[in-house]
Amino acid sequence: MNALLSKVIDAHGGIERWEHYTKVEASIVSGGGLFALKGLPQDSEPRRMTVWLHEQRASVRPFGAPDQRTMFTPDRIAIEKLDGALVAERHAPRDSFAGHQMNTPWDALHRAYFNGAALWTYLTTPFLLAINGVRVEEMEPWREGTETWSVLRAYFPGSIETHCLVQDFFFGADFLLRRHDYALTIAGGFAAAQLTSDYTEAGGIRLPTKRRAYARAPDRQPIEDVLLVSIDIGNVNFE
Helix, strand or coil, X not given: CCHHHHHHHHHCCCHHHHHHCCEEEEEEEEECHHHHHCCCCXXXXXXXXXXXXXXXXXXXXXXXXXCEEXXXXXXXXXXXXXXXXXXXXXXXXXXXXXXXXXXXXXXXXXXXXXXXXXXXXXXXXXXXXXXXXXXXXXXXXXXXXXXXXXXXXXXXXXXXXXXXXXXXXXXXXXXXXXEEEEEEHHHCCEEEEEEEEEEEEECXXXXXXXXXXXXXXXXXXXXXXXXEEEEEEEEEEEX
């Protein structure tokens, strides 16, 4: 394993503890301007997110109605009743974003896919960087105010549904995640810089509870007047 990644994983709880768990549940509150651009303004009600740690699978409830949830896997997105009855589904969901730009409207299944892929990525970071098929390399350090952050660039295989194939992860002197850069390929590939803060610990795993994704300027600085997505995470439980 890459030496920096090993220190990062240890700082977030360690690989042995991570492998002991199978899934994580957390309450999430989402916001930001992206959803209004997509014609689906996000309310501020908390939802319960479930992410499986060792397979790419996720679900959020309620979704669209009090008795509905989503079920996300790489090859299928579905909206279901809580008893499992099917409401709507789409196979090969990434294909449905072909030609999309920043302001292309989404339907409910587009939104469900984005939720599943994004929250799976966030709630498995940084451990997903050690998955077979993911390649990482250490980049030049990033100067942030008075701090110097280490940077890992991750190259993801096409079999993993995430924002894009190449993403950058920034870590402080304590090896905890401070920032996550990516391009959202399902929305025209716009560049984003997501700042992470307010760490909590659950079951020995450390993770940030505050995520703020901003448009990213050509000089790699976040444009803090353009908040695309906000996520607040609470009541985290690893099983």
